[in-house]
Amino acid sequence: MSNKVGIDKIAFYSPDYYIDMVELAHARDTDPNKYTIGLQQDKMSVIPVWEDIVSMGANAALQIIDDKDRESIDQVIFATESSFDYSKSAATYIHNMLGIHSGAKSFEVKQACYGGTAGLMAGFDYVRANPERRVLVVAADIARYGLHTSGEPTQGAGAVAMIISSEPKILSIDAQSFSRTDDQYDFWRPSHSPVALVDGHFSNQLYADSFINVFQQAEEALGTDLNQVKALAFHLPYTKMAKKALTALSDAETKMDEKMRARLIEDWQEQLNAAIVYGKQVGNTYTASLYISLMSLLKESDSLKAGDKIGLFSYGSGSVSELFFGNLVEGYQEQLEKVSGQKDLDERLQISIPDYEKYFGDRDLEYEANIDFEIPTDYVGFYLAKIDEHRRYYDFK
Ligand code: HMG
Numbered sequence: 001m002s003n004k005v006g007i008d009k010i011a012f013y014s015p016d017y018y019i020d021m022v023e024l025a026h027a028r029d030t031d032p033n034k035y036t037i038g039l040q041q042d043k044m045s046v047i048p049v050w051e052d053i054v055s056m057g058a059n060a061a062l063q064i065i066d067d068k069d070r071e072s073i074d075q076v077i078f079a080t081e082s083s084f085d086y087s088k089s090a091a092t093y094i095h096n097m098l099g100i101h102s103g104a105k106s107f108e109v110k111q112a113c114y115g116g117t118a119g120l121m122a123g124f125d126y127v128r129a130n131p132e133r134r135v136l137v138v139a140a141d142i143a144r145y146g147l148h149t150s151g152e153p154t155q156g157a158g159a160v161a162m163i164i165s166s167e168p169k170i171l172s173i174d175a176q177s178f179s180r181t182d183d184q185y186d187f188w189r190p191s192h193s194p195v196a197l198v199d200g201h202f203s204n205q206l207y208a209d210s211f212i213n214v215f216q217q218a219e220e221a222l223g224t225d226l227n228q229v230k231a232l233a234f235h236l237p238y239t240k241m242a243k244k245a246l247t248a249l250s251d252a253e254t255k256m257d258e259k260m261r262a263r264l265i266e267d268w269q270e271q272l273n274a275a276i277v278y279g280k281q282v283g284n285t286y287t288a289s290l291y292i293s294l295m296s297l298l299k300e301s302d303s304l305k306a307g308d309k310i311g312l313f314s315y316g317s318g319s320v321s322e323l324f325f326g327n328l329v330e331g332y333q334e335q336l337e338k339v340s341g342q343k344d345l346d347e348r349l350q351i352s353i354p355d356y357e358k359y360f361g362d363r364d365l366e367y368e369a370n371i372d373f374e375i376p377t378d379y380v381g382f383y384l385a386k387i388d389e390h391r392r393y394y395d396f397k
Helices: 021-027 032-038 053-061 067-072 090-097 115-129 200-228 240-251 258-275 286-300 332-337 342-346 353-367
Strands: 006-013 017-020 043-046 073-079 105-109 134-143 156-165 171-173 178-181 229-234 309-316 320-328 370-372 382-388 391-396
Touching (some): 017 021, 017 353, 053 134, 053 156, 067 073, 090 134, 090 391, 115 156, 115 320, 200 229, 240 258, 286 309, 286 332
Parallel strands (some): 073 105
Antiparallel strands (some): 006 156, 134 156, 171 320
16 A cells, blocks of 8 residues: 555646637626626636547646556546546547557546546545556536526636656645535536536535535644645636635634634635636636646745645535645646646637637537538647547547
């Protein structure tokens, strides 16, 4: 058994197109401040029809995988709630596209936005028991509520890929974590529906309540050790949600000395500015969101350093949540320099609201039995090339 497992490598991917939230607000006859201040969202990634969860996940993983990983990854775990197949897992495509050895297992996991964390935890357990081996966890989603809905400004698309090892170069993870299941209908997507159904205000409440619940469990177990936590990364359905959770915590009953709690929350609010930089420009990416927040925190904070302890709060509607902790490993910044960040977000192309609406409608083409997709000449990466008798075929360019 190895105790020192954690995230060895991590990268994210979000499609090349985005819309500006002020333009969306104008198109929806809404005060732009509701989106930019009320929800704290500036931009939203838009996915074209020739990309999907598999191509996004592969584009994230391609940034980090090397030949040593291809030989030592024993499990490919794909977390998503945007699955296009009830049987064949998205992980099987990724396994093939990345050239991972055939002795590896591949499967998909689901529990709303918590799925990525479920995959990660399963990966940690495997590597603890098999310290020489690795696990690839991919989390990818397309957040869809529908045009002209109240959830529309909280859509988005993206993926994260993480390699777990017993010699992590980024974050070593503590074995103890704090979780909660609460069977509720705050957000759900019945199998026949292409968009999510949501009780929006209740979902906000449940997120905040869940955060307080797992925080209280952590406080009970860790006591004053919690003071060592320098920053938190959050699941970000929209970035204001994390701020709302911290505000709810400052109003909640906890065992901590009030002054100490106020100081901790102030520090975490400060670090939150770094943890939300990417989420503000991408939108909700469901299972990938927490890990995009983690990357944003680690790449954009100028005060964190190796050895610092950070916390991660995972929330998935329905609902399951988990709070866990890890320590930043010496040299983590250099590892992160090699992968996607602000520069990639800056290089995206802004599209008009009518074009976004067209791409939104085009996703229904996925239900066709046969279709070839036309992709732009300047596109680089994995893409969905065609659907042939309901079978998906991917290509790389
Ligand atoms: P809404 O009813 O359209 O908006 O729904 P609102 O009236 O609640 O306003 C939003 C905020 O903007 C409020 O701030 C307003 O005060 C403010 P708050 O009071 O909450 O801090 N506001 C303004 N601010 C400045 N100037 C203005 C202005 N007008 C209003 N002029 C809602 C918003 C998020 C509910 C909706 O978009 C929605 O349903 N989204 C989807 C659900 C969601 O994101 N829930 C979050 C928690 S659940 C979760 O995280 C899980 C999830 O990721 C799914 C999964 O697990 O798979 C969603």
